[in-house]
Amino acid sequence: MKILVTGANGQLGRDIVKILGTRHEVYGLGREQLDITNEKQCENVLKDLNPDVIIHTAAYTAVDLAEKETELAFLVNAQGTKNLAITAESIGAKFCYISTDYVFDGTATNAYREDDEANPQSVYGKSKRAGEQHVQLLSSKFFIVRTSWVYGIYGANFVKTMLNLAKSRDSLMVVNDQFGSPTYTVDLVLFLEKLIKTEQYGIFHVSNAGICSWFKFACAIFEESGVKVQVNPCTTEEFPRSAPRPRNSAMQHEAIRANGFDEMRPWREALKAFLKELEESK
Template sequence: MKILVTGANGQLGQEVVKLLRAKHKVFGLGREQLDITNAQQCLFVLDEHQPDVVIHSAAYTAVDSAESEEEKAFLVNGEGTKSLAIAAERVGAKFCYISTDYVFDGTATQAYREDDETNPQSVYGKSKRAGELHVRSLSSRAFIVRTSWVYGRYGGNFVKTMLSLAKTRDSLKVVHDQFGSPTYTLDLALFLEQLIQTEKYGTYHASNSGVCTWYEFACAIFEESGIGIRVEPCTTEEFPRPAPRPKYSVMEHGAILANGFEDMRPWRDGLRAFLNELKEE
């Protein structure tokens, strides 16, 4: 297959490009090669490459900055996605849009299903939902893949931050009242590889399976790394941030299971694999 990946220099984009290159012809495009906010460039680049699939992982992801840069967040996540979806439809490509748990308000007490009402509370979440709506209305061959708490070998993320902090501190406070599912980029990339080869279009929730809080995630990182550090639980209110975080953003994997895909492995297994990979590096 010919696969065009946007955001190819990002945390997920780099993982996807590396994985798919083994079996497919992959065009990994960063912002320098494709500015998704330029509608004409989207049309030109997709016409030039004629991909079978577009995996759209480029996004404005600075969650807190988005609160003061609303226009920019919507330009990239909303209008940029719209331009890309139009261009993909024109060349007859499947369109896979990477979305987020932030489209939910986090007030649920049980896992969100793919068809549950979205109600984003942050600018970032609202801009990503705008992208989802454009994809639904403009693409006839679309996969919308919502994921959460992403980490991997490329770029900065929670796991790397915890390991870095442990080098200079003997204790840490980590939020214990936000629940979700960590997702290892390699596991997400493996699922995307399976998904795009089908015609099972629709919305998917894709994260490693299982639930934890950020505090529990931090404890697991140190336990699996053999690092002795004191981790104390705290509340969201103790660490105020510009953008509201969903308190509960656990997502049910109904579409993955209903469409015959294998569920993603438990989050702790994914974490262990990632930490082993870091050690080997």
């Protein structure tokens, strides 16, 4: 397959290019090669490359800063996505948009299904939801993949942050009243590869199996890596941030099962694999 990846310098984008590049014709474009907010450039680049599939990972992801930079967040996440979706449709390409658990308000008592009502509370979440709506309206061959708590070998993420903090501290405080599903980029990429080969279009919730709190996730990181540090639970109120976080962003994988795909492995198993990858990369 001929695959164009936006945001190719990001955490997920780099793994997509690396893994899928071994068996597909992959064009990884960063902001220097493709400014998604430039409608004409999107049209020229996409028509020139004429890919079978566009995997759109480029995004404004500074969740707290977005509360101040509302216009920029919407320019990138909403208008940028719209620009790509319009041209993707005109060249007949499948469009895979990477979205987020932040489209939900986090008040549900159960894990969110794909057809549950989106009600984003943060500017970041609202801008990503606007991107979803553009994709649904403009593309006839779309996959919207909502994922959560993503970590991988490239870029900054929660796992790396915890391990780095433990080098200089004896104890850490981690939020224990926000729940979700961690997602390892490698597992996400392998799922995306299976998905884009099909015509099973729609919204998919994609994360490693199982649910935990950030506190439980942190404890598991240290247990699996053999790092000795005291982890203390705290509440969201004790750790204030500019942008509201969903208290519950756990996602059910109904679309994965309904379309005959295999569930991704449990999050703790994936964490072990990542820590091994991290160790081997040193």
